[in-house]
Amino acid sequence: MTAADGTRDIIICEGVKKWFGDFQALRGITTTVAEGEVVVIFGPSGSGKSTFIRTLNRLEEHDEGRIVIDGVELNNNLRNLEKVRSEVGMVFQQFNLFPHLTVRRNITLALTHVRHKRKSEADALAEQLLDRVGIPEQVDKYPAQLSGGQQQRVAIARALAMQPKIMLFDEPTSALDPEMIKEVLDVMTQLAHEGITMIVVTHEMGFAREVADRFLFFDYGLIVEEGTPEHFFENPQEERTKLFLSQIL
Amino acid sequence: MAVQTRPISTSPVTTRAVRWTRENLFSSIPNSAVTVAALALLYLVLFGSDPVGQAGALATFDWPDLLGGGLIKFVFDGADWSVVHANRRLYFLFRFPTATPTAANPDETWRIWVILYMLSGLAGASAGLWTRIDLKVAVVFLLLMVPVSLFIGAGAVLLLTGGAVAMFAASYVAAHFAPGIKTYLAVAKNVAIGAWIVAFFVAWTLLNGVDSRLWGGLLLTLFLTVVGIIASFPLGVLLALGRASTFPVIKGFCTAYIELIRAVPLITILFMALVFVPLMLEPDRRIVGLPITGVDFDLVARATIAITLFSAAYIAENVRGGLQSVPRGQMEAAEALGLSTSRILAFIVLPQAIRAVIPSLVGQFISLFKDTSLVFIMGLTDLLEVAGIVTSQPGFFGRQAESLLFVALIYWIIAFSMSRASQRLERTLGVGDR
Ligand SMILES: Nc1ncnc2c1ncn2[C@@H]1O[C@H](COP(=O)(O)OP(=O)(O)OP(=O)(O)O)[C@@H](O)[C@H]1O
Ligand SMILES: [Mg+2]
Secondary structure, eight states: BBBTSSSSSEEEEEEEEEEEETTEEEEEEEEEEEEEOOEEESSTTTTTTTHHHHHHHSOOOOOOOOEEETTTTTSSOHHHHHHHHEEEEOOOTTTOTTTSSSSHHHHHHHHHTOOOOOHHHHHHHHHHHHHHTTGGGTTTTTTTSSOOHHHHHHHHHHHTOOOOOOEEEEEEESOHHHHHHHHHHHHHHHHTTTTOEEEEEOHHHHHHHHOOSSEEEETTEEEEEEOOHHHHOOOOOHHHHHHHHHHOO | OHHHHHOOOSOOOOHHHHHHHHHHHSSSHHHHHHHHHHHHHHHHHSSOSSSHHHHHHHHHHHOSSSSTTTHHHHHIIOOOOOOOOHHHHHHHHHHHHHSSSSSSSOOHHHHHHHHHHHHHHHHHHHHHHHSSSSSSHHHHHHHHHHHHTTTTTTTHHHHHHHHHHHHHHHHHHHHOOTTTTTTTTHHHHHHHHHHHHHHHHHHHHHHHHHHHGGOOOHHHHOOOOOOOOHHHHOOOOOOOOHHOOOOOHHHHHHHHHHHHTTTHHHHHHHHHHHHHHHSSTTOOOTTTTBOOTTSSSOOOHHHHHHHHHHHHHHHHHHHHHHHHOOOOOHHHHHHTTTTTTHIIIIIIIIIHHHHHHHHHHHHHHHHHHHHHGGGGGGTTTBHHHHHHHHHHHTOOOOOOOHHHHHHHHHHHHHHHHHHHHHHHHHHHTTTTGG
């Protein structure tokens, strides 16, 4: 699937719907993301942002519609799922580092057991990645010994270790104290400039405006409005978008 | 982690020994009293008489009749500890061959010594690899050696006991200070774990060189405890995982098993192992080619299996609590990395689940240890049973109190060591740091 400008659509969603019991959290999401594109998702609490981003690596199974990641459709085929998960990195609001493992082991675990790399090779990569996120000196500590900002940067390094084509971020700075938000956003900005495909749920609008190619505004399980950052900041069309932006800006 | 940030003490060992003694043995007046009383009791038990007369002074002291006053008076005055001293071999080994060897009935005690030396060496090396130099380790080990040193009587036995202590100390020092050990620490630890597994089978083989009908006393109690723990722990973990499974058949089976076992007292299960196994196994039945006939099917094996099956149900419930305590996000993060379900269990979920429940697991192990005393119902002679038997010998009639107090002390030393080991393990694994 190649778009007119020669870039490839790496994520394709067609009419994705999801129910939790009787409650419909996603009511038909249709969108595509090109390779290297940075998409920011925002919207009110409960609008389905997390649910949507989690369907992209099948932490949530969608009930209707189609999701194709890098040419592989997400369905009950476990082989597909393994391939997709090792290509899609995810960073969580609560970091979800493994507390019983050192920073090094957090990063190398999947390298040795999914990618089957040798320990020395994995260790070298871990050190290199920690360098990239700016905390090379923390390699032998445990997560509980790090600040929130440092933990989230380790989480980013852990996801990057798998050399994913796509990175998903679900409110990566919402659990952080204000003084630590910037250090995490700086790492993400750097990643965005390196050309990795990113989908970021965030309400850090300054950061979003700087790095995003496109915004998606979610409400009630639907994409209500979509466009460039300029479109949203200068000329939003929908009433709900205007109201929400006026509340968060 | 607490262990890493703990400052390395630089004061000389002697100062630290004095400080440790003051903080742990003489921190308060009741604590000091207990220490003095325990030492005096040990002294009496060890030598069975009071050649120096100090204990006599303790006995004539006018103890207040409150609290344990009466008991202390009994311990130092009324009691006749010769029952313990004279029967020391029976408490530890019961009829294990033999204190009075003959050509037809050779002495097999060497098997016990080999096992003891092997375990002393391994324990020392493991302590050296996993802990920093620590007087507590030495003191705890020496305390454990006290019951063993009750063999003292013949010069050879004294030497052998001392040898085991020296073995522990030497391997501790060797493992801790070997040149280059820091570089190969991970390898050395794996070797040590492997050595423990090998040692387990060696000990097993050595013990089985003697008919299990001749096992008894502390030896039998410890055998049932150690094998019970080693076998019931993995079984319990599997049952807990089974109960958390999404497959209805597995989940149903595990839940039914756990609930059924927990509804029945252990003594009933032991009794069933005694009465029903011969009914189920016909006299000429073979299991994997081995002629295991019902009536002959080793009683110790039956008891071990019964205890294992019983304990596994409780361990499963403890581990289930641990599984529920692992946050959902841990699994999601691992899934998102593409780890397979079995690896997520092995590397992420189980280590955290088990760490979270170490105190209750060790509690379960301690009750297993104490529950082994119920095997008397099957006609086996464990430590507690020996306590009664020795007082039915002429010359020791009416000495039940001394005998039971002594056995209680042994139970306490072992149970207390297990509890301390659990606290230590918890600290080392940094459970409290999250
Ligand atoms: N596992 C679940 N079971 C039932 N309902 C759920 C579940 N997960 C999410 N929901 C519901 O689905 C809706 C969308 O949730 P989602 O977490 O996607 O919202 P969100 O846009 O990420 O909100 P927030 O900004 O608060 O994170 C919410 O109403 C939520 O209550
Ligand atoms: Mg959310």
